[in-house]
Amino acid sequence: MYEDGWIPTVCYQCKAECSILALVKNGIVQEVKGNPRARGKMCVKGMAGITSLYSKERLTHPMKRVGERGEGKFERISWDEAMEMMETKLRALHEKGEGHKFTYSMFPHSASDPKWRFVNAYGGFISTGLPHCDSGKIMAHLHTFGCFPNHHIAPMYFSVPKGGLMILSGRHPFGCMDDACVAKDILDAKERGAKLIVIDPIFRPEAAKADWWIPIKPGGDAAFFLGVCNYLLLNNLHNKEFCDKWVREGDMEKLLDYIADKSPEKMSAICEVPAADIIKLAKMVAEAPSACIDAFKSIMYGNAMDWGQVWSIFLVITGNLDNPGGQPLPELTPMAPVNPVPTPPNLKELGYHRTGPNREKFDHYNFILEPTWYAAQAIKEGNLKIFFATECNPALSEMGAAAWREAVSMKDDDGNYMLDFFMVSEILPSETMKWADLVLPDQTNYERWELLYMPWWYNYSHGASLCRPVVKPVGEARHTNNVIIELGKRMFPEFFAFKDDVEYYDIELGGVGMSIDKLMENGGLWSPGTVGFYKYKDKKKFDTPSGKIELDWNMYADINQQWPSPELPLEYRKEEDNFPFILINFRTIFLNNTGAWSHNNAQLRDPVSGLDSNPIMINPIDASRLDINEGDTVFLESTTGKVSSIVQLTEKIKPGCIGIIHGFGQTVGQVATMVSCFNDNELIADAGSHLDEQDLRGGEAHVSTRVTIYK
Amino acid sequence: MKQLSIMVDMDRCIGCKTCVVACRNHHNLVNHRSHMPGEIPFYIKVESQAEGTFPHLKEDFWVSPCKHCKTAPCATACESGAIRKDAQTGIVLIDKDKCTGAKKCIEKCPYNVIQFNAEKNYAHKCNMCYDRVVHGEEPVCVEICLTNALSFGEKEILKMQAQANGKEIIKAMSSQSIIYVKSSS
Numbered sequence: 001m002y003e004d005g006w007i008p009t010v011c012y013q014c015k016a017e018c019s020i021l022a023l024v025k026n027g028i029v030q031e032v033k034g035n036p037r038a039r040g041k042m043c044v045k046g047m048a049g050i051t052s053l054y055s056k057e058r059l060t061h062p063m064k065r066v067g068e069r070g071e072g073k074f075e076r077i078s079w080d081e082a083m084e085m086m087e088t089k090l091r092a093l094h095e096k097g098e099g100h101k102f103t104y105s106m107f108p109h110s111a112s113d114p115k116w117r118f119v120n121a122y123g124g125f126i127s128t129g130l131p132h133c134d135s136g137k138i139m140a141h142l143h144t145f146g147c148f149p150n151h152h153i154a155p156m157y158f159s160v161p162k163g164g165l166m167i168l169s170g171r172h173p174f175g176c177m178d179d180a181c182v183a184k185d186i187l188d189a190k191e192r193g194a195k196l197i198v199i200d201p202i203f204r205p206e207a208a209k210a211d212w213w214i215p216i217k218p219g220g221d222a223a224f225f226l227g228v229c230n231y232l233l234l235n236n237l238h239n240k241e242f243c244d245k246w247v248r249e250g251d252m253e254k255l256l257d258y259i260a261d262k263s264p265e266k267m268s269a270i271c272e273v274p275a276a277d278i279i280k281l282a283k284m285v286a287e288a289p290s291a292c293i294d295a296f297k298s299i300m301y302g303n304a305m306d307w308g309q310v311w312s313i314f315l316v317i318t319g320n321l322d323n324p325g326g327q328p329l330p331e332l333t334p335m336a337p338v339n340p341v342p343t344p345p346n347l348k349e350l351g352y353h354r355t356g357p358n359r360e361k362f363d364h365y366n367f368i369l370e371p372t373w374y375a376a377q378a379i380k381e382g383n384l385k386i387f388f389a390t391e392c393n394p395a396l397s398e399m400g401a402a403a404w405r406e407a408v409s410m411k412d413d414d415g416n417y418m419l420d421f422f423m424v425s426e427i428l429p430s431e432t433m434k435w436a437d438l439v440l441p442d443q444t445n446y447e448r449w450e451l452l453y454m455p456w457w458y459n460y461s462h463g464a465s466l467c468r469p470v471v472k473p474v475g476e477a478r479h480t481n482n483v484i485i486e487l488g489k490r491m492f493p494e495f496f497a498f499k500d501d502v503e504y505y506d507i508e509l510g511g512v513g514m515s516i517d518k519l520m521e522n523g524g525l526w527s528p529g530t531v532g533f534y535k536y537k538d539k540k541k542f543d544t545p546s547g548k549i550e551l552d553w554n555m556y557a558d559i560n561q562q563w564p565s566p567e568l569p570l571e572y573r574k575e576e577d578n579f580p581f582i583l584i585n586f587r588t589i590f591l592n593n594t595g596a597w598s599h600n601n602a603q604l605r606d607p608v609s610g611l612d613s614n615p616i617m618i619n620p621i622d623a624s625r626l627d628i629n630e631g632d633t634v635f636l637e638s639t640t641g642k643v644s645s646i647v648q649l650t651e652k653i654k655p656g657c658i659g660i661i662h663g664f665g666q667t668v669g670q671v672a673t674m675v676s677c678f679n680d681n682e683l684i685a686d687a688g689s690h691l692d693e694q695d696l697r698g699g700e701a702h703v704s705t706r707v708t709i710y711k
Numbered sequence: 712m713k714q715l716s717i718m719v720d721m722d723r724c725i726g727c728k729t730c731v732v733a734c735r736n737h738h739n740l741v742n743h744r745s746h747m748p749g750e751i752p753f754y755i756k757v758e759s760q761a762e763g764t765f766p767h768l769k770e771d772f773w774v775s776p777c778k779h780c781k782t783a784p785c786a787t788a789c790e791s792g793a794i795r796k797d798a799q800t801g802i803v804l805i806d807k808d809k810c811t812g813a814k815k816c817i818e819k820c821p822y823n824v825i826q827f828n829a830e831k832n833y834a835h836k837c838n839m840c841y842d843r844v845v846h847g848e849e850p851v852c853v854e855i856c857l858t859n860a861l862s863f864g865e866k867e868i869l870k871m872q873a874q875a876n877g878k879e880i881i882k883a884m885s886s887q888s889i890i891y892v893k894s895s896s
């Protein structure tokens with residue numbers, strides 16, 4: 001089964017899952033690189049993936065907790081015992097009719113990931129980090145033009161024409177979250193004459209390469225683009241023909257009414273970008289053959305749905321939908337279903353997000369997955385009983401880290417944990433593991449099978465890619481997919497009648513006339529070679545209820561939120577006096593955010609090839625006012641948390657803001673703990689305990705806060 | 712003059728360090744099992760320079776491998792004749808069998824690129840992937856660069872290409888055999 005040579009497979013050092021080649025010699029992975037038959041690139045994290053694979057810290061056998069949760073004390077057990085533990089707990093909850101109190105926090109590798117299938121069969125919910133990052137964008141695009149993008153559907157930079165505008169609004173795509181080829185594609189587009197415009201309160205490599213850097217107040221994106229749209233519409237610079245043809249009748253008039261007072265001058269006061277620059281961008285957009293926006297960090301704040309709606313309006317009035325250089329409308333690769341397909345439970349009725357004292361307000365909640373950030377509150381209220389986590393690290397990734405720890409350690413009056421059972425599967429030690437009852441050793445992408453065909457991946461949005469084992473797994477590591485398939489066979493045999501993961505993928509691949517064997521002969525890739533443009537013209541409609549573009553979100557009319565607010569996110573509009581700075585917790589190419597494996601990867605924590613510190617960045621203007629100097633140890637404090645670290649003075653941040661890198665804070669593993677680095681989520685409020693401030697439309701994540709800084 | 716060279720396009724390098732890790736993997740510099748951060752040898756490193764005050768900022772990124780100097784100070788310094796500039800390629804090569812571990816080369820290298828294997832007592836550094844290039848392949852960093860910022864070839868040809876593409880050679884940085892270019896603006 002294993003062979004030497006350059007073997008096509010897939011990287012999983014981050015969620016972009018780029019197609020790669022691995023050089024195997026004598027059963028060992030020696031080198032890796034991007035697959036030239038796909039998009040051809042692999043980033044530094046991917047290159048360092050060999051270090052994760054062979055790290056001496058790999059988890060190699062199942063373990064069960066022996067101390068209290070949080071102590072991180074375990075003893076080795078057999079796989080049989082581990083399977084037994086999971087089955088017993090799962091059966092007991094299911095037999096009580098409380099399947100919906102099971103959640104699985106994971107990253108689905110495809111729309112039919114076998115773990116997701118199990119959760120559906122069981123009647124629980126998957127909860128992914130996806131809502132943190134993308135729900136605002138997903139909901140906005142679903143409501144407006146009926147398609148399902150997320151951060152992986154960046155504009156397809158390889159399609160941007162000469163003169164086209166690539167607008168990055170709170171987005172750092174050189175960090176390779178979409179695909180490792182994106183940086184190259186953006187720079188290639190620039191070379192053919194496209195323009196790169198970076199709207200960002202911090203100056204990162206994207207800004208360094210930009211034709212125009214526009215420092216903005218964090219969270220000001222909705223106001224900024226409302227100003228742009230106002231100018232375009234009031235000066236008849238919008239794409240009238242497109243709007244006449246495709247926008248639902250009456251919506252343009254309502255939009256004009258709503259936007260009439262969102263002048264560049266008024267919006268400038270909110271976003272702190274001069275009105276002249278808002279107008280300048282509007283004029284550039286009007287003249288450009290295409291414009292696209294990529295946003296990520298900016299759409300994780302409390303005004304994500306507002307910003308997402310403004311973004312959608314911008315795309316619509318400029319006609320930049322499914323055109324080269326604009327916003328793609330992705331489709332799912334037509335894989336065959338593995339019948340019978342289990343029906344998921346009703347999320348709106350049973351989902352654990354319906355938590356807290358004002359749970360009835362969640363009637364407007366529209367998101368399609370459970371957001372992890374209500375998990376802590378749901379545990380406290382007895383609405384979550386079994387928690388599985390694979391390839392994620394909620395102890396670090398959850399906003400309100402302290403509340404999360406409290407919830408998973410909380411006991412009832414009888415001394416039993418409120419969360420009855422907690423399983424974590426991982427390849428390397430993770431922070432979350434410390435609270436787990438059961439820890440399972442997972443396989444890396446070099447040891448396992450996986451079929452990838454999510455609609456929203458930049459790299460094969462219109463195809464499929466195969467991750468295959470190229471070397472023998474270490475120790476007793478088992479791929480969690482197979483563990484869950486085995487549980488499925490024991491508990492729901494009707495939905496798991498296939499032999500194993502490979503047979504499952506084989507059946508699915510029949511949908512595109514392929515099989516695992518054929519796919520392997522085909523270099524591990526399948527693609528029709530087209531992405532398709534203007535697909536709505538062929539269909540003569542958009543996939544909205546009216547078949548037209550819907551700008552007016554009338555599903556929120558009764559809470560008076562059918563049009564976007566230009567205001568900054570609520571978390572930035574309160575406590576300004578006590579907490580004068582806005583926190584920017586950004587991402588870098590060297591970390592898979594809170595993912596445990598990049599924190600315990602020696603190359604990614606090496607100063608020459610990675611990142612070995614998480615300083616507190618502040619503009620010298622602010623620092624001198626506060627008598628803070630380079631290298632000082634300072635405290636950062638928010639309404640709910642406090643951390644301390646070393647100061648870095650830098651011109652690369654807008655005054656009034658504090659910059660830190662998101663994802664650090666792991667206290668487990670030799671590499672991760674060489675330098676003590678704090679977790680930004682210690683500063684963020686737990687969303688579930690602040691329900692009055694929460695988004696009730698299902699799109700907003702609140703990953704930031706105001707802070708104060710002092711020595 | 713026979714000189715192979717790498718040309719670094721500073722319009723494209725983003726300082727992502729992908730080349731650093733790929734180079735280590737290829738040249739077997741990293742012990743994935745036991746190396747800890749800070750102790751892993753490297754043949755190429757990323758440098759950058761930012762200028763200006765908010766909001767008028769500029770920043771350049773580039774990589775620094777061995778510069779394969781025209782008259783290599785490391786070769787002159789080595790008393791055991793372990794370092795030579797290859798006549799056919801212009802690549803500066805260390806013969807680790809001849810190296811006595813005297814570290815004279817490390818003292819004299821103006822660019823601080825020579826690594827030392829203390830366990831086996833020899834100096835080593837970037838050899839422009841000699842074994843690959845003599846078989847018609849590019850050095851690994853050039854092949855895998857995330858942004859295609861690097862090009863490889865005979866120095867005079869690379870200079871001509873830079874000129875044809877409207878790029879300016881940054882003279883102060885390009886005095887040896889690695890060329891640094893940027894758009895003339």
Ligand code: SF4
Pocket residue numbers: 011012013014015016017018041042043044045046047176177178179180
């Ligand atoms: S972007 Fe992610 S998946 Fe792609 S090479 Fe880098 S780490 Fe691997």
Ligand code: SF4
Pocket residue numbers: 723724725726727728729730731757772773774855856857858859860861
């Ligand atoms: S891989 Fe390319 S872009 Fe990245 S640091 Fe190296 S030379 Fe620069």
